[in-house]
Amino acid sequence: MKRARRLVTLSHSYVVGLNRRLANEMALVGAGTWDVTTVAPRFFHGDLSPLTLQLEAEEAARTEGVRAFFSRSLHAFLYGPEVRAHLASSADLVHAWEEPYVLAGLELALLTPRRVPFVFCTAQNLSKRYPPPFAQAERVVVQRSAGWVAWGETVKDNLLTRPGYAERPARAIPMGVDVDLFHPNRAQGESLRQELGWATSGPPVVGFLGRFVPEKGVPLLMAALDALGTPWRALFVGGGPMEGALRDWAARHGDAARVLTGVPHHGVPRALNAMDVLCAPSQTTPQWREQFGRMLAEGFACGVPVLGSDSGEVPRTMGDAGIVLPEASVAAWTQALASLLESPERREALAARGRERAVTRFAWPVVAKAHLDFFTELLERRG
Numbered sequence: 001m002k003r004a005r006r007l008v009t010l011s012h013s014y015v016v017g018l019n020r021r022l023a024n025e026m027a028l029v030g031a032g033t034w035d036v037t038t039v040a041p042r043f044f045h046g047d048l049s050p051l052t053l054q055l056e057a058e059e060a061a062r063t064e065g066v067r068a069f070f071s072r073s074l075h076a077f078l079y080g081p082e083v084r085a086h087l088a089s090s091a092d093l094v095h096a097w098e099e100p101y102v103l104a105g106l107e108l109a110l111l112t113p114r115r116v117p118f119v120f121c122t123a124q125n126l127s128k129r130y131p132p133p134f135a136q137a138e139r140v141v142v143q144r145s146a147g148w149v150a151w152g153e154t155v156k157d158n159l160l161t162r163p164g165y166a167e168r169p170a171r172a173i174p175m176g177v178d179v180d181l182f183h184p185n186r187a188q189g190e191s192l193r194q195e196l197g198w199a200t201s202g203p204p205v206v207g208f209l210g211r212f213v214p215e216k217g218v219p220l221l222m223a224a225l226d227a228l229g230t231p232w233r234a235l236f237v238g239g240g241p242m243e244g245a246l247r248d249w250a251a252r253h254g255d256a257a258r259v260l261t262g263v264p265h266h267g268v269p270r271a272l273n274a275m276d277v278l279c280a281p282s283q284t285t286p287q288w289r290e291q292f293g294r295m296l297a298e299g300f301a302c303g304v305p306v307l308g309s310d311s312g313e314v315p316r317t318m319g320d321a322g323i324v325l326p327e328a329s330v331a332a333w334t335q336a337l338a339s340l341l342e343s344p345e346r347r348e349a350l351a352a353r354g355r356e357r358a359v360t361r362f363a364w365p366v367v368a369k370a371h372l373d374f375f376t377e378l379l380e381r382r383g
Helices: 016-027 083-087 104-111 134-144 153-159 186-195 217-224 245-253 265-273 293-301 312-319 328-342 344-362 364-381
Strands: 003-008 034-039 043-045 050-052 062-066 093-094 119-120 146-149 170-172 204-211 233-239 257-263 279-280 306-309 323-325
Touching: 003 062, 003 083, 003 364, 016 034, 016 364, 034 083, 062 312, 083 104, 083 217, 093 104, 093 217, 093 364, 104 119, 104 134, 104 279, 134 204, 146 153, 146 364, 186 265, 204 217, 204 293, 217 233, 217 245, 217 328, 233 245, 233 265, 245 257, 265 293, 279 293, 279 328, 293 306, 293 344, 306 312, 306 328, 312 323, 323 328, 344 364
Parallel strands: 003 034, 003 093, 034 062, 093 119, 119 146, 146 170, 204 233, 204 279, 233 257, 279 306, 306 323
Antiparallel strands: 043 050
């Protein structure tokens, strides 16, 4: 009987159980042909609070905890020396969910034995110049790698212009969404509307999900709604520095607008199902453009019609399942919203296309299989 290939996948993000979903799905999809081990920090300083590794019940992949040093900095942190044993063991392929320009990415590339293919993944969709030692780290990691995974087509397009990247096999793979957790459930959404004090009948609900910041298009969406002649209600779900301004705006619209903060991840499907249209008006800045748009895939999975801007990866994520609009045109957004709010039939057709796209392109088993297929291709190239 042929031995299962051993995949070791490492990431500081794996300290959070939800972030191990890809690894667990790869273990499930590759059962019998792949043996998957995740390596995660036992402790990591998160953006909001310290994080301690906790194992979830019935995880398909094996998880090993190691120390992490200097974890207050994503660029400068390092894995503890015990990570060497995991990389020097009988791994057939090492997968690092660390950017190639950070020191941890360099550490993992150097510690992986030369005979073992090393694959990194990246979400960098802007052309940047890194200062020392990060520029040097990127060059070494790319040279050492057997291939790389781009979290989106715009990421791949951007990096193919940088030295060394085009010389390595690459695959653009989207992020995944749980299509069982995120699914159409209008009764669930209606219960949230009632909690918000909205009547069962009323104008369609225009929704926003994400950070309340200018680059996510909050000011544009407020302006488009202000200009809209068609009756509407608006639900903004998320949090961020614009919360105060958003609440002031909502107050001026009385019963038509609601702002909902502090929603946990498992509560997001309920919020999405309370919307008749989801808007993602992301705005490109010199330092940022949308890398994937997780809210788009989650909206599709819940059967919510989606309007998205033409920033970054949004058009690639949307495909023909949503409506792509110019990111800076308030008039275009106002017109598109009016057209969609006035046509239940069009919203229903978009909802069906979105759900199909979520299931066939973004479902976790699909994303996991795409990774394993790429890893298999790299191993076969090595003979």
